[in-house]
Amino acid sequence: MKVSDAICKFFETKNVEYVFGYPGGALLPMYESFRHSNFKHILVRNEQGAVHSASGYARISGKVGVCIATSGPGATNLITGIATAYMDSIPIVAITGQVNTEAIGKDSFQEADITGATEPFTKHNYLVKDPNDILRVLKEAFFIASSGRPGPVLIDIPRNVQDAHIDFDLSKEINILGYKPTTDGHSGQIKKIIQRIKKANRPLIYVGGGVFSAKATKELREFVKITKIPLVNTMMGLGAFPMDSPYYGGMVGFHGNEHSELILKEADLVLIIGARMSDRATMNFSSFKTDTDLIHIDIDPAEIGKNVVNQIPIVGDAKNILNSLNKKISTLKIEDWLNKVNDIKTFTENFVTTNTKTINPKIALRLLSSISPNDTIITADVGQNQIWAAKNFKYYGDRRYLTSGGLGTMGYSLSASIGAKLASPNREVICVTGDGGIQMLLAELGTLAESKAKVIILLFNNSALGMVKELQEKKYGKNAPFGIDYDLSPDFVKIAKAFSLSGERVYSNANLNKVYQKALSSEKSFLIECIVDKDFGTL
Amino acid sequence: MKNYVLSLLVENNSGVLSRVSGLFSRRGYNITSLSVGETENKNISRMTIVVFADEPTLEQIKKQLNKLINTIKITEFDYSNSIQRELILVKVKSSAKNRYQIIDVAGIFGAKIIDVISDEITLELTENENKIRSFIELLKPFGIIEFVRSGITGIEKKSI
Numbered sequence: 251m252k253v254s255d256a257i258c259k260f261f262e263t264k265n266v267e268y269v270f271g272y273p274g275g276a277l278l279p280m281y282e283s284f285r286h287s288n289f290k291h292i293l294v295r296n297e298q299g300a301v302h303s304a305s306g307y308a309r310i311s312g313k314v315g316v317c318i319a320t321s322g323p324g325a326t327n328l329i330t331g332i333a334t335a336y337m338d339s340i341p342i343v344a345i346t347g348q349v350n351t352e353a354i355g356k357d358s359f360q361e362a363d364i365t366g367a368t369e370p371f372t373k374h375n376y377l378v379k380d381p382n383d384i385l386r387v388l389k390e391a392f393f394i395a396s397s398g399r400p401g402p403v404l405i406d407i408p409r410n411v412q413d414a415h416i417d418f419d420l421s422k423e424i425n426i427l428g429y430k431p432t433t434d435g436h437s438g439q440i441k442k443i444i445q446r447i448k449k450a451n452r453p454l455i456y457v458g459g460g461v462f463s464a465k466a467t468k469e470l471r472e473f474v475k476i477t478k479i480p481l482v483n484t485m486m487g488l489g490a491f492p493m494d495s496p497y498y499g500g501m502v503g504f505h506g507n508e509h510s511e512l513i514l515k516e517a518d519l520v521l522i523i524g525a526r527m528s529d530r531a532t533m534n535f536s537s538f539k540t541d542t543d544l545i546h547i548d549i550d551p552a553e554i555g556k557n558v559v560n561q562i563p564i565v566g567d568a569k570n571i572l573n574s575l576n577k578k579i580s581t582l583k584i585e586d587w588l589n590k591v592n593d594i595k596t597f598t599e600n601f602v603t604t605n606t607k608t609i610n611p612k613i614a615l616r617l618l619s620s621i622s623p624n625d626t627i628i629t630a631d632v633g634q635n636q637i638w639a640a641k642n643f644k645y646y647g648d649r650r651y652l653t654s655g656g657l658g659t660m661g662y663s664l665s666a667s668i669g670a671k672l673a674s675p676n677r678e679v680i681c682v683t684g685d686g687g688i689q690m691l692l693a694e695l696g697t698l699a700e701s702k703a704k705v706i707i708l709l710f711n712n713s714a715l716g717m718v719k720e721l722q723e724k725k726y727g728k729n730a731p732f733g734i735d736y737d738l739s740p741d742f743v744k745i746a747k748a749f750s751l752s753g754e755r756v757y758s759n760a761n762l763n764k765v766y767q768k769a770l771s772s773e774k775s776f777l778i779e780c781i782v783d784k785d786f787g788t789l
Numbered sequence: 790m791k792n793y794v795l796s797l798l799v800e801n802n803s804g805v806l807s808r809v810s811g812l813f814s815r816r817g818y819n820i821t822s823l824s825v826g827e828t829e830n831k832n833i834s835r836m837t838i839v840v841f842a843d844e845p846t847l848e849q850i851k852k853q854l855n856k857l858i859n860t861i862k863i864t865e866f867d868y869s870n871s872i873q874r875e876l877i878l879v880k881v882k883s884s885a886k887n888r889y890q891i892i893d894v895a896g897i898f899g900a901k902i903i904d905v906i907s908d909e910i911t912l913e914l915t916e917n918e919n920k921i922r923s924f925i926e927l928l929k930p931f932g933i934i935e936f937v938r939s940g941i942t943g944i945e946k947k948s949i
Contacts, residue, residue, distance in 0.1 A: 365804065366804075366807065369804075369807065369808055369811055370811060370815050373858070374858040377804075394858060426858060427800065427833075427861045428799070428800065428857070428858055428859055428860045428861040428862075429858045550856070551852050551855065551856075552849065552852035552853050552855070552856050555845070555848060555849070556849055556852075
């Protein structure tokens with residue numbers, strides 16, 4: 251069997267539904283095989299869009315996202331998306347075509363050392379020179395991408411290797427000598443944790459995106475139900491715990507809730523679950539008092555003790571560890587602490603001004619939150635729109651919030667929304683973005699239209715890079731903003747329509763409900779362009 | 790901050806050295822020396838890496854190295870659990886007058902004389918780091934022209 255056919259057959263054994271990609275000369279054999287395969291190919295407009303779509307797909311389906319690009323510029327266009335997936339621990343297998351084996355290393359046409367280039371931000375990568383290695387490599391890649399701490403794996407395949415013939419034999423078990431992730435927490439450490447939690451007066455749970463990677467939201471909710479310990483989350487952990495719960499203490503971090511930071515500072519024990527304690531989420535590590543005890547649960551041992559010193563480390567899968575804890579832990583007597591948490595929450599409640607001439611994004615998102623289904627998926631870009639969507643859309647039920655939390659990649663939202671919708675066609679998907687972010691990968695509107703995935707795009711247009719403007723003002727003064735204005739913004743509604751999508755511009759919150767209802771009932775993807783005042787703040 | 794010796798068993802594939810050394814450079818770790826060669830199993834190589842770090846950084850280095858898929862095992866060496874050696878080739882200025890003094894120094898350390906020409910001698914010594922350092926100190930007064938060191942390599946002692 252041809253290697254390219256074997257790859258398709260392998261994808262079918264892994265139930266790959268979609269491959270997001272862009273063809274090229276170094277992928278001719280692959281695309282010829284794709285033509286006869288069962289999975290669907292989504293043709294993107296830029297390879298970066300392929301990885302982000304695969305990322306959105308992976309995060310909602312819980313499966314490995316697959317993307318493909320040709321050699322040279324195709325492969326290098328994947329880099330930002332791969333680095334984004336690496337920072338957020340998203341399981342992705344990226345296939346790149348490569349020039350023929352005999353042309354490698356000769357600066358051949360469309361040749362790039364993509365394994366070298368992606369080495370720092372792939373979990374692992376391969377250059378397949380021997381056709382007989384391909385099935386082993388594919389098996390290993392899917393296993394590595396989806397096990398332990400998930401992440402992107404890249405496979406670079408020369409064109410002549412794709413054309414070679416091999417026996418399709420998957421019977422050989424994979425055995426990667428250096429890769430044996432620890433998934434069960436050490437029983438001694440679990441015992442220690444339980445003893446320490448029982449002694450705590452003001453315990454707090456601190457949840458990151460690892461809870462989603464471990465598919466442990468049910469276990470987390472059970473843990474809170476049993477123990478009554480309050481919880482805060484990072485931006486990546488949004489949606490892991492319902493915001494309408496009395497135990498919910500808000501979002502921590504640079505743009506988090508003020509009350510969450512105060513709660514964090516009051517805690518005498520913080521149980522960190524699946525969070526990498528980034529500088530943004532820990533406010534440059536000033537979030538904790540120095541004498542607060544920390545318990546850190548993470549599948550990646552390198553995350554424990556990397557940024558904050560922890561008293562009790564426990565390496566393993568959050569689902570397994572929470573399951574073990576749930577069997578042995580009981581309700582704590584911490585009513586006073588809970589009352590205090592709720593007092594702090596009420597005291598610092600954010601009141602939103604309604605007096606704006608144009609769209610108030612906070613009110614807009616609160617409105618949409620109240621009328622959207624409980625399992626709505628929000629994808630957010632990077633910038634003000636990301637923070638507005640994180641803090642004003644309410645996450646409960648099965649609502650999810652997808653964003654580029656680690657790398658902070660603008661342009662993520664639109665492509666991620668396509669993948670998310672394809673992974674879960676019955677759920678509403680709202681792509682929140684800004685005029686800066688959407689223009690990074692604007693042509694992906696074409697991918698969206700062609701894919702037939704129905705997404706509502708909520709575009710906050712303030713004709714500027716709002717968050718950079720704020721940072722400049724904060725650091726250099728009111729007159730400092732420079733290089734952030736779009737003097738010529740396109741007519742986004744016309745552009746949407748040019749891509750055969752629907753769209754409407756909204757100037758005030760009063761009209762938003764009507765347009766949103768129209769978007770909900772629309773059969774096509776619908777772009778709602780919200781005109782926002784340039785000076786409207788993030789917080 | 791001090792030097793620590795790490796011994797890594799890694800898969801003997803192309804790109805592994807780049808992954809290991811790249812990890813050091815992009816995370817800002819200070820590498821003092823690195824030596825690498827195939828083991829008795831041709832699929833496995835051993836790298837001996839000397840790093841200059843404090844203890845928390847060393848811990849992080851070990852964890853990050855462990856994360857690499859090609860890393861099979863990491864052992865931290867000290868003098869009690871390992872035998873460590875380094876090779877030095879050193880070229881020293883010599884004259885007819887002091888040649889025998891240099892040969893005496895070589896004799897004390899068990900160094901080999903591998904090349905002699907009219908005004909220089911090249912010596913070879915395989916020893917632990919301390920002895921190499923002393924050897925260099927004793928040769929300095931004669932005038933060292935240049936030397937090359939292989940970096941430390943080591944092997945675990947049999948546990949008793």
